[in-house]
Amino acid sequence: MADPSPNQTRDAGTEDRRTGFDDLLAGSAFVVLGLAFAIAAARYDVGSALQMGPGYVPLALGAILAALGLVTVGVGVRARMRPDPAPAVVDDLHEEAGPVPWVRGGLLVAAILVFGLTVRGLGLAGTLFLTTFLAALAGHRNTPVKAAIIAAGLTVMSLVVFVALLQLQLPVVGTWLGG
């Protein structure tokens, strides 16, 4: 887990505008999530301070999160409003963060969802192959053929480790295949 922030020093003005933009996005996310939790919690029994219902704590926390989100947005707006104007293309300032890998990230998420959806039906062997194949496709140098080879290797390896060595009680062949 490379920690990006502590050991890199940037030009202070650039830093302010960049984090300003990030603060706007992070703050908005916190406001939205906080409100969502608070609104949903208000529909449960909130109760009183003496007899707190299931909604009390989530409602309070949701409100706090939304408030902290507003503060973050405020900090971001202030950083963006500095007299020294921000350059037009903000994304260029993400030096150490490259462009969002939409396709690769999507493939990884798909790989994980496929595991959850098919593990019962296909069993461990088939699901693992699909999951590792989709994941391997996300690699920068991996072609479909190479991804299939990686997937086959990893499937065999995982089955050896988890089923043969660790004796996990997971069916290798699922119900869809008559296992």
Next chain:
Amino acid sequence: MDLSGLALGLETALQPENILFCLIGVALGTAVGVLPGIGPTATVALLLPLTFNFDPVASLIMLAGIYYGAQYGGSTTAILINLPGESSAAVTALDGHQMAKQGRAGPALATAALGSFFAGTVATVLVALFAPPLAAAALKFGPAEYFALVVLGLIASISLASGSTVKALAMIVLGLLLGTLGQDLYTGVPRFTFGVRELYGGLDFVSIAVGLFGLAEIIRNLEHRHRSAKQMITKVENLWLTRGEFRQITPPVLRGTTMGSLLGVLPGGGHVLASFASYAVEKRVSKSPERFGRGAIEGVAGPESANNAAAQTSFIPLLTLGLPANPVMALLFGAFVIQGITPGPNVIDDEPVLFWGLIASFWIGNLLLVLLNLPLIGIWVKMLAVPYGVLFPAIIAFATIGTYSLGQNPWDVFVIAVIGLLGYALIRWGCEPTPLLLGFILGPLLEENLRRAMIISRGDPSVFVTQPISAVLLGLAVVFLVVAASPSVRRKREVVFSEED
């Protein structure tokens, strides 16, 4: 000092099967921790499901072994290919990799191993000395005090971290909110489950950890074509130190051990701070500071000892107060709970075999690390050559099987994807993942004690400030918060963290 406790611990830890579990843990931890880009937190999260089938003592001994194995593996990666898995290993990479480039990889690795072993030994004794009295004091805590303690722990954990205090606070609260998901403890009402029965038990902490530290991290790495390890050092010889080198590393190891032991107890990035601080101190006291960054052996010895001492003493708050000091301790907290044990002051009396066995196993694990790693370095070097294109699909496979095997619940797997995406976005926007995990783990504890305290006080919230212990703890939390937010401290902290430049 209660020697009977330590004797019981040694007796437990020295049982052949426990030595074996410790060995497996250390070996697995090193093997995964050595892989580039996988830090100790991700290693522990990925390997955690493997340990749940064993009895509590064996599984926790194995987990602790995985933790310090992963730490050591991370140092190896930092020294040999300059790709540190986490920020505390980044300090080791500064001079360690320079030494390796000069053909002194052997002495650098030996320094890391011996420094860590010494620090681990001292810190283990400290844990044995200080844990029992702290636990005894904490036993007197009622719900109000516990609530205050958890608040203090959460606040303190962000005061050491780098980055924005407000965003870190928001991440804690988001973690607390995610922790409320599932059936309410008192009324049984399912909260935020959207009618999905599989979510009634709440989110699994393994899903959260794997999503945040596994999936989110992989997506981040895929932003770039992976940095290939061009500067890889594959030749390792002279895995020992000369007498002169021994003399050179002794003072830094002693200083690093002292600093690490003290800082490790602090919640938050204690071990990260310890290794940065140790490096700064060694550079300052050195007669020839210009050698630092060019392969100074002191620059490896000090931070490695500090890091490892802190890794051991960070068990103190977990074992005595039930407060995880860092994300790995948060995962161990969850592992205790899965084994049916609530970490906290009761563990020492209710589970003396587990408590003392675990502490004694720290020392044995550190010894095994030295015995294992110096001869096996050739194998670890080979593992470093695994290309990222193979590595990350393997991580995905391990993460999904491991998480699914816990409860055979597909929703635990779906949660990895959701948390991974959320975590990726938030990390990209400059938020740290650690406070979220700590908040998630401690959320249920916080809510339970808040509600109990309010029932006992008949709905009077002043109980938190009129009870002396609770008032002091909350007061400390306020102090930590002010300190964390104050601009002058922030600047100083950045100086410590950027000392390497």
